Amino acid sequence: MTHLIDNLLNSSRFVDGGVGLYLHPAEMDMTALLQEVCQLHREMGPTAQITERFAAVPAPMIGDAKLLFQIFSNLLSNAIKYSPGGGTIEVEARSAADEIVATITDHGIGIPSSDLDRLFERYHRGSNVSGIVGTGVGLYLVKIAIDLHHGSVEVASKEGEGSCFTIRLPRQTAAPVQDWSPSDSIAMTDA
Numbered sequence: 001m002t003h004l005i006d007n008l009l010n011s012s013r014f015v016d017g018g019v020g021l022y023l024h025p026a027e028m029d030m031t032a033l034l035q036e037v038c039q040l041h042r043e044m045g046p047t048a049q050i051t052e053r054f055a056a057v058p059a060p061m062i063g064d065a066k067l068l069f070q071i072f073s074n075l076l077s078n079a080i081k082y083s084p085g086g087g088t089i090e091v092e093a094r095s096a097a098d099e100i101v102a103t104i105t106d107h108g109i110g111i112p113s114s115d116l117d118r119l120f121e122r123y124h125r126g127s128n129v130s131g132i133v134g135t136g137v138g139l140y141l142v143k144i145a146i147d148l149h150h151g152s153v154e155v156a157s158k159e160g161e162g163s164c165f166t167i168r169l170p171r172q173t174a175a176p177v178q179d180w181s182p183s184d185s186i187a188m189t190d191a
Helices: 002-017 030-044 065-081 113-118 138-148
Strands: 026-029 049-053 060-063 088-095 099-105 152-158 162-170 186-190
Touching: 026 030, 026 065, 030 049, 030 060, 030 065, 030 088, 030 099, 060 065, 060 162, 065 088, 065 099, 065 138, 065 162, 138 152
Parallel strands: 049 088, 152 186
Antiparallel strands: 026 060, 088 099, 099 162, 152 162
């Protein structure tokens, strides 16, 4: 319940206060951040089967660690929540010269193709999530935070088979975005 309330409050703050106010970039290690997110979700849900695949070396970048933690926490929380039968959830990250690519893959209920176009809209929830608690703001906040980092998100999903979210973040974040609006940095496909 606390997680749901936090999502609603963060969504309101972003919209009311201007999202540029919430970006505080600094040097950080994406590998350490993802390990921390995975550990938190293992502690919150001990039955979750989370597999980590990271390089043994740090993945340095300039970014807002709190916002990035929220991005990956939301995505991992969704992967767990929408995998009611359990199953392994893979969290992977790799470094390139100018970006870090992270993926979260589950084998849960998946996203109907008719919902993919509206996936990152505020308060939109998939047509197949009846009975599963949620507010429809988690992925909206993910999209805002990715845009603030000048990154992109790709979604591959097939209903009944699972979903894969791929986040691409530049190693260097440019100046904060003053006025956020939905961008074309989303790609969605039926897997």
